[in-house]
Amino acid sequence: MPVNPQSPAPGAQRSIWAVFLPLLPFMASVFVGFLAMGIALPVLPRHVHDVLGQGTVMVGAVMGCQYASSLFGRMWAGGLSDARGPRRAALCGLAAACGVGLLYLASVPFASSSPALSLALLMAGRLLTGITESFLITGTMAWALSRVSMMHAGKVFGWIGVALFGGLAVGAPIGTALDAQFGFAGVGCAVLLAGLAGLAGTSFMVGAPPSIHARLPFFDVLNALKLPGLGLTLCCVGYAMINTFAVLLFAQRGWEGGAFALTSMGAGFIAARLLVGHLPDLVGGARVALYCVLAEAIGLALIWAATDPALAWLGAALTGGGYGIGFQGFGVEAVKRSPPQSRGAAMGAYVLFQDITMGIAPPLNGVLARVAGLETVFLGGVVGALGSALVAAMILRQRN
Numbered sequence: 001m002p003v004n005p006q007s008p009a010p011g012a013q014r015s016i017w018a019v020f021l022p023l024l025p026f027m028a029s030v031f032v033g034f035l036a037m038g039i040a041l042p043v044l045p046r047h048v049h050d051v052l053g054q055g056t057v058m059v060g061a062v063m064g065c066q067y068a069s070s071l072f073g074r075m076w077a078g079g080l081s082d083a084r085g086p087r088r089a090a091l092c093g094l095a096a097a098c099g100v101g102l103l104y105l106a107s108v109p110f111a112s113s114s115p116a117l118s119l120a121l122l123m124a125g126r127l128l129t130g131i132t133e134s135f136l137i138t139g140t141m142a143w144a145l146s147r148v149s150m151m152h153a154g155k156v157f158g159w160i161g162v163a164l165f166g167g168l169a170v171g172a173p174i175g176t177a178l179d180a181q182f183g184f185a186g187v188g189c190a191v192l193l194a195g196l197a198g199l200a201g202t203s204f205m206v207g208a209p210p211s212i213h214a215r216l217p218f219f220d221v222l223n224a225l226k227l228p229g230l231g232l233t234l235c236c237v238g239y240a241m242i243n244t245f246a247v248l249l250f251a252q253r254g255w256e257g258g259a260f261a262l263t264s265m266g267a268g269f270i271a272a273r274l275l276v277g278h279l280p281d282l283v284g285g286a287r288v289a290l291y292c293v294l295a296e297a298i299g300l301a302l303i304w305a306a307t308d309p310a311l312a313w314l315g316a317a318l319t320g321g322g323y324g325i326g327f328q329g330f331g332v333e334a335v336k337r338s339p340p341q342s343r344g345a346a347m348g349a350y351v352l353f354q355d356i357t358m359g360i361a362p363p364l365n366g367v368l369a370r371v372a373g374l375e376t377v378f379l380g381g382v383v384g385a386l387g388s389a390l391v392a393a394m395i396l397r398q399r400n
Contacts, residue, residue, distance in 0.1 A: 019148045019155050025205050026144040027163035029090060032198035033136045034164050036097045036191045037129055038171020040104065043179045043187050048122065051184070052115045062123055067359040069130030071352060077138035078221070078348030086146065087207030089139030094199040096132040100125045101192025108185045132195075137164070138348040143207075145335070145347075153335040154280030157328040158273045165266055221338060222349040227398075228285075228333040229353035231391035235293050235326040236357035237365075237384030238300045238319045239265070241377050244362040246303070246316065249374050255309045264313040268299075268320030276325060280332045286399070289329025290392035296322025297385035304378040319381075326388060327354075333395055 048054045048062050081089040103125035110118040137160070144156045171194075178186040222229070242265050250258030272292075280288045299318025306312040331350060338346030361384075365377040 019152045020159065022148050023144055023156065023159045025202075026140045026147075027159055029094070029198055029202045029205075030136060030140050030160055030163040031167040031170075032194055032201065033094055033097055033132065034167030035171040035174075036100070036167075036194035036198070037133065038168035039175035039178070039190050039194065040100075040125075040129075040171075040187055041168065041175065042172045043175045043184065044122070044126075047179075047184050048119065051111055052119050052122075054115075054119065058119070062119070062126055064359065065123055065126050066130040066133070067355050069127040070134045070355050071130075071359075073131045073134030074138060074348035074352045074355070075345075077135040078142075078345030080135075081139050081142045081347070082345055085207050086139045086141075086143035087202075087205065089135050090143060090202055091139075091199065093132050093135030093137075093139060094195055094202055096128050096135060097195030098192055098199060099195075100128045100132060101188050101190075101195055103128065104188030104191055105185060108183075108188065111184070134348065134351075137351060141347045152281060154285065154328050154332045155278060157280075157331040158277030161324060161327065162270055162273050165269055169266055221345045222352070224337045225334045225346060225349050225353075227391060227395055228330040228337070229350060231286075231289060231293075231330040231333075231388045231395070232327060232350065233353045233357050234384045234388035234391065235289075235296065235323055235330065236354050237361050238296050238378075238381035239323045240358050240361040241300070241365060241381040242303075242316055242319060245365070245369065245374060245377050246312075249303070249378075250309065250312070252374055255312075257309050257313070260309075261303075261313055261316040264316040265320035265323075268317030268322075269324035271317075272321030272324045273328070277328060280325070280329045284396075285329040285332030285336075286392045286395035287329075289326045289333075290389055290396065292322045292325040292329065293385045293388040293392065294322070296326060297382045297389070298322075300378045300381040300385060304375050304382070322385070329392070 045059050045063060048059050054062075077089045077093070080092065103121050107118040107121035107125070110121070141156060141160055144160065145153060148156065174190065175187050178190055182189075242261060246261040246265075247258035250256070250261065276288075296319050299315040299320075299322060302315030302318065303312045306315060334346060334350040365380050368380055369377050
């Protein structure tokens with residue numbers, strides 16, 4: 001009996017657990033790579049501010065410059081993955097993580113004698129962090145797709161995302177403890193060791209051969225993904241707002257537990273991926289994304305209207321879950337639009353849409369907060385999520 005091209009492939013009917021074991025090595029590589037990044041994440045702002053004596057503007061510049069390099073890194077990583085194989089791209093990302101650790105260590109001796117030089121080395125490390133992230137994610141996702149096939153694209157996005165968030169979540173308290181015990185030198189050593197461990201483990205994994213077919217130019221791939229990419233761009237606004245402004249909102253309202261809003265968002269993200277992460281493969285990416293980004297909009301509205309912290313935590317969890325599955329859903333649609341010989345470029349191009357949001361949305365909504373109040377940035381997130389739902393509906397309408 002012929003198969004309807006719009007219906008999910010028969011293999012996609014299986015549970016998300018069905019491809020867990022084949023994806024486990026890729027998840028381990030991503031976990032260790034993002035562990036390295038997560039170790040420094042909570043320490044760097046205070047180190048730049050308290051030890052190097054820089055203001056909040058420079059703290060923002062140091063933390064934000066990662067997104068500038070990741071924009072270019074994704075184009076480079078996608079081309080390398082398609083031309084030389086995704087294993088090469090992933091190994092380059094982990095090698096870059098080792099370089100980040102070395103740059104952090106190199107900055108330590110100059111913290112007192114030459115703060116400007118120490119700051120320059122830290123910024124170089126953050127720029128290299130963007131290369132680490134773009135090469136590792138682009139390489140491992142293209143590699144994993146070649147291992148389990150396109151019919152499980154949603155599961156690839158789901159499990160890789162869980163490993164990513166897990167690495168960041170585990171790395172943050174480790175970095176805080178190391179900094180308290182050994183100073184920033186301990187943080188640099190840990191980043192280097194994590195990068196070396198990931199590099200060593202990933203080097204034993206069997207690679208996927210590059211495609212022998214002609215590859216599309218990166219911007220042609222980007223154009224092919226513009227609709228699901230737009231959906232992702234709008235879907236990410238709420239995620240960016242919680243990351244940037246949730247703690248400030250809690251402080252403004254006189255509530256404790258602002259950091260727990262970030263924890264709640266991460267917990268919602270992981271829970272959604274575990275519970276319903278198989279649905280984009282089963283019933284279609286755009287259909288699942290539509291309902292999930294509407295749930296994200298509800299979560300952001302709850303934060304805006306919350307009269308107590310518990311309601312805001314619930315809203316953050318809903319936002320994390322809706323964003324997490326929305327990312328998967330639009331990702332499945334992106335994979336469908338990408339030719340196999342340019343799958344690495346497609347993975348890089350797709351996540352680039354998220355980078356754009358993470359780089360642009362916080363400063364734009366910071367202006368909105370200054371003009372109309374801090375709460376309004378979460379209404380801006382609601383508008384973004386509703387726009388993302390509209391894009392999902394457009395994709396469904398095109399299909400029908």
